């Protein structure tokens with residue numbers, strides 16, 4: 001029996017059967033067999049969810065042989081790819097075609113289906129999540145039917161399955177809206193707490209994308225703003241290989257990882273460590289093709305909880321989180337990440353119907369994440385927060401339902417597309433019910 005483990009090492013399971021389908025027919029066969037046997041099937045991505053959302057029970061399907069761009073429609077400005085394609089493969093393929101996604105998150109390791117199924121998002125822009133950039137998809141339902149969904153064909157399936165939690169079917173293809181390849185200029189500026197928070201709303205209004213990191217136990221934040229430049233990629237001024245390596249690989253990953261090992265053994269050194277590490281990162285400006293500016297390497301393994309609170313409550317929630325951390329005896333090495341998103345219309349999206357501020361809390365894999373997240377989750381809940389579906393939280397169907405106006409509609413579609421719960425696992429039973 002082989003073991004499935006996620007990226008953070010927090011979740012694992014022992015599926016009875018492991019398959020690597022090469023086409024839709026093989027997925028249909030796996031689903032039909034599970035239905036007959038009354039077992040379950042789970043297509044996983046790259047396991048970058050911190051929750052057990054992709055943990056397989058009986059049959060594990062791996063997406064390894066389901067990658068690549070299938071077609072480009074330059075009139076409609078859409079690109080269709082196999083759902084198991086990794087984001088980094090899509091980005092490179094799009095760039096070669098002179099095209100780009102509108103927005104994305106911090107990394108590009110995930111699969112298209114995995115990232116969209118949990119609502120993976122970036123910050124700012126017209127759309128912040130990858131799901132909001134979907135124009136069409138195809139999936140294999142729990143009854144083994146292959147369903148195409150666009151704005152005109154099965155529009156209800158498209159609406160929900162853009163962010164389907166892996167509960168509605170196995171996605172086989174995804175069609176994204178794309179735009180001409182563009183250049184982003186990133187400006188990273190260290191700031192004090194007051195300077196960063198006082199100017200926060202204005203900064204968000206003036207820049208396309210704003211990402212902010214607060215270093216717990218210090219008064220220091222790092223603000224990253226990304227703005228579109230009207231120049232070609234060949235005119236951009238990327239970081240030199242040396243400074244990119246020094247700041248993004250060495251300081252942010254290698255040294256940071258090594259120092260975390262020290263602070264895990266000697267927690268008393270953490271406050272001093274954060275003072276030093278927040279000052280090591282200095283101001284810098286660079287520009288490059290958008291997908292290269294959005295992402296950074298992440299080689300230090302961590303655990304994360306991220307909540308979306310209504311935008312207007314965001315800074316209050318952040319101030320309360322800071323007060324709670326400072327009043328506790330916890331020693332936190334990882335910065336708290338702060339992002340903002342426009343409202344979207346995806347039923348299970350954490351940004352559904354409201355502009356949002358995302359507050360993300362991280363700990364090193366060897367540190368105790370439970371006490372930290374338990375301290376902060378009640379604050380996020382008190383502000384009407386919705387937890388990222390792929391990041392650690394303790395919510396259940398009973399208390400998630402009131403947070404999502406169209407929760408019941410999603411459950412009704414699940415009943416229709418997966419009546420026998422072929423795609424169920426313990427996480428989905430917890431957050432959606434049986």
Ligand SMILES: Cc1cc2nc3c(=O)[nH]c(=O)nc-3n(C[C@H](O)[C@H](O)[C@H](O)COP(=O)(O)OP(=O)(O)OC[C@H]3O[C@@H](n4cnc5c(N)ncnc54)[C@H](O)[C@@H]3O)c2cc1C
Nearest residue numbers: 045046047048049105106110111113114120121166171390
């Ligand atoms: C280092 C790191 C950085 C991250 N940065 C961000 C970020 O910036 N923003 C953000 O929002 N999130 C971020 N995340 C979270 C991550 O994007 C999500 O958890 C995402 O779901 C992971 O994608 P995956 O391919 O690993 O999918 P998995 O975690 O393997 O699976 C996620 C879900 O997708 C389902 N699924 C996979 N393939 C299919 C398919 N073909 N059909 C139907 N369902 C399918 C799985 O069953 C499961 O339900 C980060 C995570 C890590 C570890």
